[in-house]
Amino acid sequence: MIRIRTGEVVAVEARRPGLTEVLVRVEGKKERAVNYDQLTGPVKPGDAVVLNTTAVYKKLGTGGTHFIMANLANTALDVPCTGHIMKARYTPSQVKVLAVEEEEHPExxxxxxxxxxxxxxxxxxxxxxxxxxxxxxxxxxxxxxxxxxxxxxxxxxxxxxxxxxxxxxxxxxxxxxxxxxxxxxxxxxxxxxxxxxxxxxxxxxxxxxxxxxxxxxxxxxxxxxxxxxxxxxxxxxxxxxxxxxxxxxxxxxxxxxxxxxxxxxxxxxxxxxxxxxxxxxxxxxxxxxxxxxxxxxxxxxxxxxxxxxxxxxxxxxxxxxxxxxxxxxxxxxxxxxxxxxxxxxxxxxxxxxxxxxxxxxxxxxxxxxxxx
Missing domain, CATH: 3.40.50 (Rossmann fold)
Structure with missing residues (x-):
């Protein structure tokens, strides 16, 4: 089962390609969260977000952070036209990629x-x-x-x-x-x-x-x-x-x-x-x-x-x-x-x-x- 809570982005702490680390206010506390830009789009302070809080609740190590499941400021996201391969298939977070095996791939x-x-x-x-x-x-x-x-x-x-x-x-x-x-x-x-x-x-x-x-x-x-x-x-x-x-x-x-x-x-x-x-x-x-x-x-x-x-x-x-x-x-x-x-x-x-x-x-x- 997934432990889900809603929160608000308080600050952006770091960005690197494909990922944004943020501070969120959730359940009355400020805690770290990860946003995968490829899955949920860009994120900024003030955005209302849906969080998977399972890892923090279970006190896990590497995965011990919240993960943004949805950004309510991004209610419509479009995917690139190219590519037909889905990863994390048949989950709500399945993501479409252009795999190197596909003829459309430049390499x-x-x-x-x-x-x-x-x-x-x-x-x-x-x-x-x-x-x-x-x-x-x-x-x-x-x-x-x-x-x-x-x-x-x-x-x-x-x-x-x-x-x-x-x-x-x-x-x-x-x-x-x-x-x-x-x-x-x-x-x-x-x-x-x-x-x-x-x-x-x-x-x-x-x-x-x-x-x-x-x-x-x-x-x-x-x-x-x-x-x-x-x-x-x-x-x-x-x-x-x-x-x-x-x-x-x-x-x-x-x-x-x-x-x-x-x-x-x-x-x-x-x-x-x-x-x-x-x-x-x-x-x-x-x-x-x-x-x-x-x-x-x-x-x-x-x-x-x-x-x-x-x-x-x-x-x-x-x-x-x-x-x-x-x-x-x-x-x-x-x-x-x-x-x-x-x-x-x-x-x-x-x-x-x-x-x-x-x-x-x-x-x-x-x-x-x-x-x-």
């Missing part, structure tokens, strides 16, 4: 000309926060020569504009373009499936390296298969089918108090150990001896060591890259100082992918760090 021919990833690396992450260290390290090691495209799946947030992180990465030139697939929407390119999304990243967006991951938020239940990060294994299979090089980011951490996430998270153990049906490369950072022993034992027990290629990445400038590009990233409220191995693992995947790009593109000069 449709470029998309249709590609039926393979042609060996390019695809970094596959299970959490949204992992994309920043990976992208930053790639940019640093390739001196910005590698064109990095982010493919956002529908495993978490559906609207890409919710991500401040993606907006920042694009503003700083660390991501060249974005593709949203499945029911996710709001990317530079829209695609119907993960498969066509990967091909769109390569053919239409011109990716040298793809980073594939869900948007902000993840659904987890503490059960073996009841978490949306299980898609990591499915993405490994998809990249393999399309002729790319799957590079999986392991979820490694020692700051989480939950035993199932200590060392190599059960998310990684399940997705790569049981769901992925084909081999991929799993880069891991250099770890302290006792941490390394635990990780390697978990890799063995989960079957990952036998199924996949494990690479220890020694030259891993994650800290330097995040600092150089002024990126402050957190996972579960923890930054790189509180949970360094989590971010170093994502950076190691970026370093490995950058190495593949540099070896393929020998005319591109590497940065001073030795590329793995």
């Amino acid at each position: 449709n021919q470029s998309f249709r000309a590609v039926d393979s990833l042609n060996g390019i690396p695809v970094i596959i992450a299970s959490l949204h926060s992992m994309i920043a260290p990976a992208a930053a390290v790639i940019h640093r090691l390739t001196r910005g020569k590698a064109r990095v495209v982010y493919l956002m799946t529908d495993g978490a947030s559906l609207p890409l504009p919710l991500s401040r992180l993606v907006y920042e990465l694009k503003e700083k030139g660390l991501l060249s373009a974005t593709v949203t697939c499945g029911h996710a929407f709001g990317g530079d390119y829209e695609a119907v499936t993960v498969y066509s999304g990967l091909l769109a990243a390569r053919g239409a967006a011109g990716a040298d390296i793809i980073i594939a991951a869900m948007g902000p938020g993840i659904v987890g239940t503490g059960s073996t298969f009841g978490f949306t990060g299980v898609e990591q294994g499915e993405l490994v299979n998809a990249v393999h089918i399309l002729g790319g090089q799957p590079v999986a980011v392991p979820r490694i951490g020692f700051a989480d108090t939950r035993e199932r996430h200590r060392g190599l998270s059960h998310h990684t153990r399940t997705a790569l150990g049981r769901v992925a049906l084909v081999p991929c490369t799993v880069p891991i950072p250099v770890l302290a001896p006792e941490k390394r022993a635990l990780i390697w034992r978990q890799l063995q027990e989960s079957g990952i060591l036998d199924k996949h290629r494990i690479i220890e990445v020694e030259d891993n400038p994650t800290r330097e890259a995040l600092q150089e590009y002024g990126l402050t990233v957190t996972t579960m409220g923890r930054g790189i100082d509180e949970d360094p191995d989590f971010f170093l693992a994502a950076g190691a995947a970026g370093a490995y992918a950058a190495g593949l790009f540099l070896r393929t593109n020998t005319s591109v000069q590497a940065s001073p760090e030795e590329v793995p």
